[in-house]
Amino acid sequence: MANYNLRINGKMTQVDVDSDTPMLWVLRDHIKLVGTKFGCGIAQCGACTIHLDGEAVRSCSVPVSAVGAKAITTIEGLSENGDHPLQKAWIEHDVPQCGYCQAGQIMNAASLLDKNPNPSDEDIARGMNGNICRCGTYTRIKKAIKTAAAEMS
Amino acid sequence: MTLIKTTYDRRSFMKASALGGGGMMIGFSWLASCKPGDKASDIPKEWFNVNAYLKIEKNGMVTIMSPNPEIGQNVKTAMPMIVAEELDVDWKNVIVEQAGLNTRDYTRQLAGGSQSIRQGWQSLRMAGATARRMLLEAAAKEWSVPVSELTTDAGTIKHSSGKSMGYGDVASVAGTMTVPEEVELKDPKDFKIIGTPVGNVDAPKIVTGEPLFGLDVDREGMLTAVIIHPPAFGMKLKSLDAAAAKAMPGIKDVITISTEVPEGAEYQWSDTNAFRELVAVVGNSTWQVMKAKKAVNVTWEPDSNLESSLDHEVRLTALVKKKAKEASRKDGNPTLAFKNAAQVVERTYTAPFLAHNPMEPMNFFANVTKDRAELVGPTQTPEFMSKTAAVVLGMPEDKIDIMMTRMGGGFGRRLYGHFGIEAAVISQKIGAPVKLVYSREDDMTQGTYRPAYKVTYRAALDKNNKLTGLHIRGAGAHGSPVFKDRFPAGAVDNYLVEDHTLESNISGGAWRAPRSNFMAGIESAFLDEVAEAAGKDPIDFRLELFDKAINDPVGEKNDYDPARYAGVLKMVKEKANWGANTPGVHRGVSVYYCHNSYVAQVVDLVMDNDKPKVKKVWCAVDCGIVVNPSNARNQIEGGLIDGIGHSMYSAITFKDGQPEQSNFNNYRLIRHSEAPLEIETHFVDNGIDPTGLGEPGLPPISGALMNALANATGKRMYNQPFVNDALVLG
Numbered sequence: 001m002a003n004y005n006l007r008i009n010g011k012m013t014q015v016d017v018d019s020d021t022p023m024l025w026v027l028r029d030h031i032k033l034v035g036t037k038f039g040c041g042i043a044q045c046g047a048c049t050i051h052l053d054g055e056a057v058r059s060c061s062v063p064v065s066a067v068g069a070k071a072i073t074t075i076e077g078l079s080e081n082g083d084h085p086l087q088k089a090w091i092e093h094d095v096p097q098c099g100y101c102q103a104g105q106i107m108n109a110a111s112l113l114d115k116n117p118n119p120s121d122e123d124i125a126r127g128m129n130g131n132i133c134r135c136g137t138y139t140r141i142k143k144a145i146k147t148a149a150a151e152m153s
Numbered sequence: 154m155t156l157i158k159t160t161y162d163r164r165s166f167m168k169a170s171a172l173g174g175g176g177m178m179i180g181f182s183w184l185a186s187c188k189p190g191d192k193a194s195d196i197p198k199e200w201f202n203v204n205a206y207l208k209i210e211k212n213g214m215v216t217i218m219s220p221n222p223e224i225g226q227n228v229k230t231a232m233p234m235i236v237a238e239e240l241d242v243d244w245k246n247v248i249v250e251q252a253g254l255n256t257r258d259y260t261r262q263l264a265g266g267s268q269s270i271r272q273g274w275q276s277l278r279m280a281g282a283t284a285r286r287m288l289l290e291a292a293a294k295e296w297s298v299p300v301s302e303l304t305t306d307a308g309t310i311k312h313s314s315g316k317s318m319g320y321g322d323v324a325s326v327a328g329t330m331t332v333p334e335e336v337e338l339k340d341p342k343d344f345k346i347i348g349t350p351v352g353n354v355d356a357p358k359i360v361t362g363e364p365l366f367g368l369d370v371d372r373e374g375m376l377t378a379v380i381i382h383p384p385a386f387g388m389k390l391k392s393l394d395a396a397a398a399k400a401m402p403g404i405k406d407v408i409t410i411s412t413e414v415p416e417g418a419e420y421q422w423s424d425t426n427a428f429r430e431l432v433a434v435v436g437n438s439t440w441q442v443m444k445a446k447k448a449v450n451v452t453w454e455p456d457s458n459l460e461s462s463l464d465h466e467v468r469l470t471a472l473v474k475k476k477a478k479e480a481s482r483k484d485g486n487p488t489l490a491f492k493n494a495a496q497v498v499e500r501t502y503t504a505p506f507l508a509h510n511p512m513e514p515m516n517f518f519a520n521v522t523k524d525r526a527e528l529v530g531p532t533q534t535p536e537f538m539s540k541t542a543a544v545v546l547g548m549p550e551d552k553i554d555i556m557m558t559r560m561g562g563g564f565g566r567r568l569y570g571h572f573g574i575e576a577a578v579i580s581q582k583i584g585a586p587v588k589l590v591y592s593r594e595d596d597m598t599q600g601t602y603r604p605a606y607k608v609t610y611r612a613a614l615d616k617n618n619k620l621t622g623l624h625i626r627g628a629g630a631h632g633s634p635v636f637k638d639r640f641p642a643g644a645v646d647n648y649l650v651e652d653h654t655l656e657s658n659i660s661g662g663a664w665r666a667p668r669s670n671f672m673a674g675i676e677s678a679f680l681d682e683v684a685e686a687a688g689k690d691p692i693d694f695r696l697e698l699f700d701k702a703i704n705d706p707v708g709e710k711n712d713y714d715p716a717r718y719a720g721v722l723k724m725v726k727e728k729a730n731w732g733a734n735t736p737g738v739h740r741g742v743s744v745y746y747c748h749n750s751y752v753a754q755v756v757d758l759v760m761d762n763d764k765p766k767v768k769k770v771w772c773a774v775d776c777g778i779v780v781n782p783s784n785a786r787n788q789i790e791g792g793l794i795d796g797i798g799h800s801m802y803s804a805i806t807f808k809d810g811q812p813e814q815s816n817f818n819n820y821r822l823i824r825h826s827e828a829p830l831e832i833e834t835h836f837v838d839n840g841i842d843p844t845g846l847g848e849p850g851l852p853p854i855s856g857a858l859m860n861a862l863a864n865a866t867g868k869r870m871y872n873q874p875f876v877n878d879a880l881v882l883g
Contacts, residue, residue: 001402018402018440025440029377034369035362037561038439039512040593044817047512075362082361090360094352094783097791098225099359100512100561106360125826132817134512134562135225136794138828140787 004064008033009077015064023059023067024048027074035075035103039132046131049104049111050074056111058130075103078110085148086110093144097135105131109145117153119145155338157279167283167332175211176321177287177328181280207236207284213308213321215240216248221269222533223251223355224511224563226847227784228269230354232277234780235270238346239281239339242308242320249354251559270780271749271844282336284327288320291327307345341778341840350783355559367531367558368590370518375586376405378579379442381432381449382599385810386659387457390430394450398434403441405585407434407449410578412571418544423537425601426571427660433579439590457658459810462505462605465630468655469607472628473501477651482637484707487613490622490647494613498686502610502675503872505804506630507603507664508820513561514596517576520586521546526553526577531560531567538570542577564795565663569601594815601662602805604630605655606671610679613647618687620645620698628653631661634668640718640746641680643711644698659807665795666848669747671873674800677743677856682869691742691860692726695719713746717775720837724773725753728835738768741860745853749844751775751837754793756829756857758865764883765865767797767829770854774834777841785846790832792850798823800855802876821874827882 006013008031015030022041027033027050036059039047043058050059051073078084086106096102105128112119112127119127124142133141159167168180208216217233233249285305292310293300295318302313311317341347358365383389395407413429414420432451436442491497517530526546532538535555543550560567576589606629613622623645627635633652642648664670684694699722701707702715722744725731731742737759744753755771772789779785802821806813814820855873862880863869870878 017438018444020444021438021440025438029438029440032371033362034364034371037366037512038368038514038590040817042593042816042818045512075360078361082357087360091352091356094350094356094787096225096353096356096359097227097787098512098560098562099353099355100366102359103362121830125828128825130824132512132822132824134510134564134795134822136791136798136823136828137787138794138823138825139790139830139832141825 004067006067006072007069008072009074017064019065020063023050023062023064023072026064027059033074033076037100037103039101045101046108047101047104049107049131051107051111054111054114056108075107078107084110085151086144089144089147089151092147093140095137095140095144097137101131101133105133105141109148113145113149113152118149156335157275157282157338158335159279159283159332167280169287169328169330169332171325171328172208172210175325177209177324179207179280179284181205181207181276205280207280209284209320209324211321211324213319214246214248215242216250218250222557222560224533224560224567226269226788227353227781230351231270231780231784232273234346234351235274235277236281238344239278240285241305244346244351246308268845274842278338279336282338283332286333286336287327287330288323290330291323292318295323295326347778347780348782351781352783365559366513366561367518367529368513368516368561370529370558370588372518372520372586375518375588376435376437376583377439377442378433378435378576378587378589379446379592380575380589380595381434381446381451382428382595383453385459386427386807387455387459387810388453389456390432391452391454393432398445398448401441401445401448403437404445405435405437406583407432407445408582410575410582412545412574412578414541414544421537421541423534423568423570424541425569425660425662427658428599431575435579435583435587443592460657460659461808462806465605465655469503469605469628472653472655473607473609473626475653477626477653481635481650481652482642483649485647487622487624487647487649490613491611491624493615494622495616496614496686497611498614498683499609499611500679500682500871502608502678504606504671505806505873506605506659507799507803508597508600508805509564509566509664510597510820510822511560511562511564511566514593515572515591516589517573518586518588519576519580521577521581524552528553528573528577529556529558530573530576531558532570532573533563533567534570538573541574545574546577546581564665565667566601569662593817597820598812598815600805601660603664603670604661606634608635608675612683614683614687618689620683620687622647624649626651628655630655630657630659634671636668636672636712638710638712640702640713641698643706643708643715644702646707648707666747666852669745669852670796673743673745673747673852674855674859677745677853678859678869681741681860681863692722692731695722695744717751718744718746721751721753721773721775724835724837725755725771728773728833729755729771731755739861739865741857741862741864743853743856743860747852748848750846750849752789752849752853754853754857756861758861760865761883764881765862766883769831769833770829772832772834772850773837775837775839776846776849777839777843779836780843782836785836786834788846789834789850792848793832793854794823794828796851796854797858798827800858800873800875801880801882802874804874821876
């Protein structure tokens with residue numbers, strides 16, 4: 001066990017955990033931020049997507065010891081009032097069915113739009129391919145990303 | 154306007170009371186209702202139990218508490234919409250909450266078979282209409298005017314003189330009134346909420362990551378557990394050495410657990426699971442128990458057959474070649490029809506086992522003390538779980554409370570609640586509150602899988618290319634997938650169905666649209682080939698069969714309405730402009746009826762660098778009245794993407810009892826880049842009482858896809874998943 005000082009959603013937080021503990025479980029078990037979801041544990045489904053310095057990563061495969069001073073953003077910290085253009089677009093297009101993967105989808109999409117503010121259908125398909133939606137809301141996700149992109153530009 | 158009785162045998166389906174702080178509350182049963190003309194004796198007595206509430210507060214806000222499990226089918230939004238419609242309130246002023254559930258007070262909380270809307274339709278309307286009637290009677294009393302002079306509009310009661318008051322102003326009085334014996338239901342043409350697109354009520358919480366799911370449950374002093382199950386079906390625990398694991402940081406204990414019911418007690422159908430004895434690792438945090446699990450030394454030994462997919466294939470092939478002892482259905486003289494046929498078309502189709510893979514892995518919280526058990530988590534069948542928990546824990550059922558959380562997908566997996574029982578046994582044995590968490594591998598390698606199937610179709614065509622005979626012989630693990638009374642039964646004079654069962658120790662169960670998920674696609678693909686052999690357009694060929702089933706049906710018992718069936722096919726034909734040839738676009742069609750709804754689909758494929766790409770899917774759907782068009786479309790879209798994905802890519806195969814896939818690196822699910830670029834869905838507007846949509850969108854799509862692929866590549870697909878034929882979508 002060791003102490004780690006982490007910047008999570010703009011706030012410094014200290015945790016005492018094993019150095020190999022994935023950020024997913026640090027967030028869920030220790031910080032009690034459960035919006036980041038466990039889906040596969042091997043970076044194949046994207047349900048656990050968070051940002052490290054704005055870059056989308058699979059938190060199930062990032063050990064706490066590798067985070068260092070990087071700023072961590074989770075779905076809870078994506079916007080102050082749940083009003084990020086992507087969050088609004090997700091509601092506007094009535095995207096969620098079961099809803100479990102959607103936080104990861106939104107976090108991945110936010111990072112995608114950061115790099116490519118005006119993605120084509122193909123850019124979205126490629127950029128979102130690491131995020132599985134078992135309910136199959138892919139066509140709505142694509143529309144919601146386009147709506148958010150339009151609002152942000 | 155329809156009159157509906159709220160009472161049966163002098164007992165009311167409803168209970169009403171005034172709220173302490175002002176306002177009224179109505180309790181009703183989600184699923185109890187007397188349709189006009191129904192025989193009251195058909196209604197089970199337990200349906201009198203109250204299992205849902207409607208609350209109208211002094212400020213006019215309406216809270217509807219829904220007890221139905223939400224697994225993504227969106228009943229938590231749709232069912233309260235029905236109540237609000239008849240109550241005649243503004244949807245803006247409606248709050249929907251998940252009712253606190255316990256199995257003592259609630260009955261039939263089950264999500265399955267796309268039945269929630271169909272079964273709840275009348276009772277939900279009745280609840281809203283009853284509350285509205287009581288508010289009107291209370292207002293009439295206040296104003297000393299007859300009820301007939303009053304009307305309602307969006308939560309306001311209006312008198313013909315022009316005066317008005319809000320529901321909240323009179324709710325306390327209404328709560329003291331007698332529940333009326335009969336109430337009026339709206340004419341569907343007057344619906345204001347039903348038929349409008351209403352967003353998912355939980356969406357704001359979902360997109361901000363609020364705790365909603367079973368895995369998000371957290372309690373003071375809660376431990377975390379993981380299980381270790383045998384690596385292969387047909388194996389059991391031989392020895393356990395947990396010394397190293399127990400010495401690891403944060404580990405509380407490593408134990409063996411048994412979920413076997415004691416002698417004399419019975420398993421519920423929902424207890425389907427291959428492994429009753431497991432090892433559990435219990436500790437302070439998820440990562441600690443996951444790590445310790447790897448340090449546990451367990452040995453296993455065979456206790457029955459260790460089956461392999463290659464053996465299944467051999468045995469299923471032998472079965473579809475074998476005549477059954479008895480026909481499951483026989484109309485006319487099939488032998489003669491085939492003997493006199495000018496042409497016979499015969500094709501065999503195969504499907505593998507499939508895992509459900511809901512995105513939220515199985516989990517359950519349990520706190521079992523000496524005199525009480527509290528279970529919280531994602532289950533579709535709490536009532537059955539309660540019965541099994543009672544016998545396994547040795548505790549009366551009235552000491553067991555089960556709370557349902559929102560579920561991160563189900564697809565049938567959470568009908569089988571063994572993980573809840575396992576959590577309860579671990580908690581009882583450890584003496585602490587525990588959350589059991591399955592890894593993805595734990596779930597995928599001990600599922601209640603969609604069984605492997607093989608079906609042979611034979612069609613006899615006479616010299617005029619008329620379909621004179623149809624013979625379907627099906628075989629599958631745990632049972633044949635064939636539905637003997639479904640179309641084309643009733644449309645063919647000489648018809649024969651034979652069924653075989655492959656015994657297997659690999660646990661199988663209901664998977665989204667059971668059996669239909671395979672039958673719909675292969676039936677559509679086969680009829681396409683028969684139409685081709687007959688030199689007919691595939692849609693015209695099917696419409697001829699529906700005409701036969703409408704005008705001159707064969708047999709007594711045909712499980713579909715041929716006019717509604719033909720209706721969706723005609724609709725998709727028109728909407729997709731079937732018959733217009735667009736260069737580079739290859740089309741396929743399918744139509745199927747299951748779970749009381751009719752769905753026709755047309756797939757438009759294009760070839761992109763030699764890879765097929767689904768450009769567009771056209772859907773025509775008849776589910777009666779569409780309660781919430783936004784979610785209805787979402788269910789159809791998701792269902793067909795699910796269907797494309799599983800027929801293209803997914804399979805669980807076995808070697809010596811061991812599943813060869815364990816996570817998404819080797820079990821392929823459809824992803825963004827493989828989804829259709831566009832989906833266009835149309836609904837038949839016929840005013841018939843609504844039916845479900847959680848399942849019917851999935852089954853037909855693989856048929857439309859198979860037919861479009863055949864047109865695009867010249868090659869027909871017979872064995873799922875098609876990726877095995879080196880086929881992938883671009």
